[in-house]
Amino acid sequence: MNGTDLAQRSVILVTLDSCRYDVAVQAHTPNLDRLGPLVRAESPGTYTLPAHAGLFNGFLPRPVSGPFSINGRHWNMIWRSGAARSTERRVAVPFEGSTLMEHYEHKGYRVVGAGGVTFFDSSDPANSLPALFPEFHYFGRPSRTPVTPATRVVDRDANLTLAYTGPLTDLCLEADRFFLFVNCPSTHIPYTTPDNPLTDRAQKLLEVLYRLHDSQRNTSGHEGLTAEDIGVLLAMQKRALEWADARLGDLFSRLGTRRPLVVVCADHGEEFGEGGRFGHGHPHRTVSTVPLWCGVLDGG
């Protein structure tokens, strides 16, 4: 497989929002494992906006252990703008323009974006990310919804992006080639999915966790969360990833015959008190260390 082959393929790019690397190590992800081994990588952003701004400009989380590996070939970068300064590094897909979407649209691909965390609410004029797409579909809660436990600690099903694999893949299959981006919110707090509904205990823990996220400050003694509580919350994120993996299995089976290049990664991770803080948006190894899978689907 050479770079020309990769450059001509359709593309599936997925971000598992807030998914920790150590959670991905523990999770059962047979569909993601079809792409290749789980890679430990470092994100250029600590929260959704800068991480995706980098991603759409070709800056994926960087593998800690060396180049990206796709079907036995090694690449320093999967995408890199041809407008950037010249490099000796091995680039799988040099792209034209300032964003991946601009490049693939110019080449005649159907470019489709879908999101679930509020930075992707295309009705919010403050959001710049969905405007980078010619076509964007948002499934999350309205970004201007008042922030209360009742609006945030909720069961989720219809507002999870990967619940819509059917209509999203139908859009892709209307064209000869496609670029599909999916931001998956299931791994983002509150971690609920159709397979993982709220329990009374989870509801209380999530309300505490949201308060710790919102405080954006160092805490002592985790202010009400025990190590066992944190284990319960991390297990929720693990089950949310496993739900996403099952839905990605459906996505891959629908689009596999197009033999797309697939990259799945977290945009950033999440701290659970290891350095005294909770959440993301600040520099800590649990925030910058993310899981990544890449590969091609051949035949599906």
Ligand SMILES: [Zn+2]
């Ligand atoms: Zn995010």
